[in-house]
Amino acid sequence: MHFFCFWSADEPLDLSKLPAFLVEVLATVLLLLNIFHEIMGRGYIVQDDVEGYLSKLCEQKADPVTGLLIGQSSTQRDFVVMAIRTPQKEESAAAARNSVDKEWVTEHARQVSRMLPGGLSVVGVFIITDADAKDALTTLRQLLFAVENLISSEHLWDPADDDVTDCVTLHINPKTRKTVCRTFDIKDPKSVAKPADWKYQSGLCSSWATVSCSLNVDMLLPLPNNRTSTGNMEECLKEGLKAWAHQIESGLCLIDGKRLPEDSELTVGQRRNVRQTYTAQLLITTENKRLTDVIEQCGGSVSVTGAIHSRAYLHSNKPKARLAEKLLKRDVVSTVATRVQMMLEELLASDQESKGSCRDKQQKELFCLPHRIFCPLKVSGPLCVCDYQFSDEGLSEVTERLKEMLDIDAAEEDLDTRQEMTFEITGCDITPEPTQEKVEAPEHKKNYIGVAMATAVALLATAASMLYLNDI
């Protein structure tokens, strides 16, 4: 411990230096608190429903049971709002069920991560096993790093200085119900376990705030010459999305029509059980000057146009405007990236290569990206999870996925489908001319509508890139 001397005994106390002195005192106090915090460890405040959920899992025969912990971390406090068990692998043998499948856990985490709106993320992993505590911790550590590294590798944004990099591991012994809670700094591969507090609380999320917006996307990207497969399209889209994500990240954010100073606090949690909602606006500019090499040969183009609904939740412990902006922007970027990724995954899986299905030199395909549906969590408060519904899926498929991935029992009437409209122009469900080739939809889950067209089609007025089709 350092002791700071603010004045020496032989100097007379200079009152004009008092304000600066007080600032120094404050800074020291904060520094000491931080050090104290570091030594004492983080404190996780957990929604009390989670206790019941974990308890039920303890009563199951299976051992080990792994799962994810969902919540929000801030510099001062950490919140856990939900626990989700790892789903059973269908084809796993009885023996395999007794061991932890790291790949399966991480893949589950990746899928879950896509279903969390801004502000909610995978903050840790848990394991319910009566195995040795040290072994359990080792397993947890491996899972934690694998999960967090996979999830952050898919982010299209750079980590911020004020991001919390500590994540939590929870080991519960099903027989004794003893809970061991530790944190690791996932930025540091050599990180050692630090003790952490785990406290249950009711009504945790009741006064959390919601920041949301509806946002237009309008991207047009060239496809390289002679390389227009889905794989190439994926590369181009990834690059384009990165550039667009950068634009969003550097954009101006207004909250409820005002440009707030970064450190100002949003008024949250002052009245319990009152819904606090904020509407955000994003203003962007182009940063990159492109004045040379302006025309290049290409093999085609790919565009993403339309609008998305984005949302982020903020904890009720004096959140700052800077946090709201960061979480919302990240949700904007990830919801668009997720949908594009899902579409590409479907295309690659169903192997619909254009060279097989259409021999025309010109070809235009439209794919409706899935739209976002929100499902409220049973806990009181504004929190929702989300899922993406392809245009040919019914709500039953959504509720099935919510059950399988997030272990949530939701009824179709609970789902909020009003935030985004299905694309309603003729393009998506047009019946092609009989003389044209029609792409056959595979019988299993059809997840896109691809229509090969050589004739001009009336399309969305805002997509300028499509207008010139009428010329031909």
Next chain:
Amino acid sequence: MVVVDSETTTVLRVKGLLEFRCQLDSTDEQLVRNVISRTFETLRSQVKSESCVLAVSNSPLIIWPNKDAYATPEEITPSTLCEDMHQWIQTDEQESSGKKSSKKKSKKSSVASVINLRLMTEVTKPGPLSAPILTKTVLKSHFVSVTLPLDCVVCTGRSDTIKDACEQLIEALTHQLCEMEKVTLQNMKGMTLLVPEPVHFLLPEPKGLVTVVYPVGVPDSQLVAQRKELHQQFELPDDRPYFRRANAYHFPNEPYKDGYLRNPHLALTHPTLDNGKVYLVQGIYSYHHYMQDRVDDNGWGCAYRSLQTICSWFQQQGYVERPVPTHKEIQQALVDVGDKQASFVGSRQWIGSIEVQAVLSHLLGLTSKILFVSQGAELASKGRELANHFLTEGTPVMIGGGVLAHTILGVAWSETTGQIRYLILDPHYTGAEDLQVITDKGWCGWKGPDFWDQTAYYNLCLPQRPKVI
């Protein structure tokens, strides 16, 4: 095209980059032009749409010009006067000591002040809206991807409100896009496209600030026809340049990247003589003096520095593209014309007016007149000649004699009384580019006839303007 006159109190300058992207699925010239035009039309609609936003730099002000000039913060209304926007702008002079002193700023000056705005796009809209579609087009074609550097200037008067300004700004932006379209189509050759770029020029009163769109990368020498047209359009004399790129107007709040001071003499109060008039250098020059550019020429480089000041004038008026020569380059030029031996390069030998004339001729292709006075006392009688020089040529004058060289930037001369004062820029200054010090201590200042050594002889080099546009 915008006019600045004495009525203008605030100049609004909006800058922004707009992405211009389209696919050319045919190489047929007419079809290509159609696509280009249509893409420009889309950009024009974008500028006129509700998602077009103007953000005032260094301030929390944001205006939606197409939503009846709705603005945030809420104290700003469409009927707020443009000049009141200054209260919200934080300048570099103010220390960010935590206190928001930005509101207290009010500058009263006779020169119109400039407010910079950024052109932005709002991507959020009230929902719900249609979910996105991904469109994949496979077609061997060409892809055009450019960022258009928009830069518009609008002049507002005392009684103009933000709403008025918005209308003018949007009109200026759409007009500039039209100009850009014209220039782009004019300069399209097959599958190459030149990016259009706006440049501002300050024309003599009453014409004021004017914006011209030039294609990037095309040198001035290839734009003679355009300049001729512009000279005709604005009724400008055809023997001096107004529209070369180097003539571009330098906005007062933009710092010069090279660090040299420009026109320090503007900070001075000029002398008033009975029946006298002030005749000054025209245009912009940089102040070159001892110890700059990490060259220690203290005691020998004064004429070189004066020559550099003169070269900077010709460069900034657009007559030459060559940057200001270094001491070595000057010495090499003299060796090249046979005036000096090779050993001259790298030496600390002085040069005089004749050498200055030779270098201006050899390196920059300029002619100069030499004026000779056998005694410093005679300089007082050269009032008429100097006044005429500044009237017709307006170039800085290098004067060498005795053991010193100086630059004359102007004279105050009375035809009736013969009284004369000389505006001197002294290259012997060894300090930093501090305008306050330079003007206070007289390194740039008005001197009387006794400034000269009354018995020494002097040579003056009077550079002549080439008669070109």
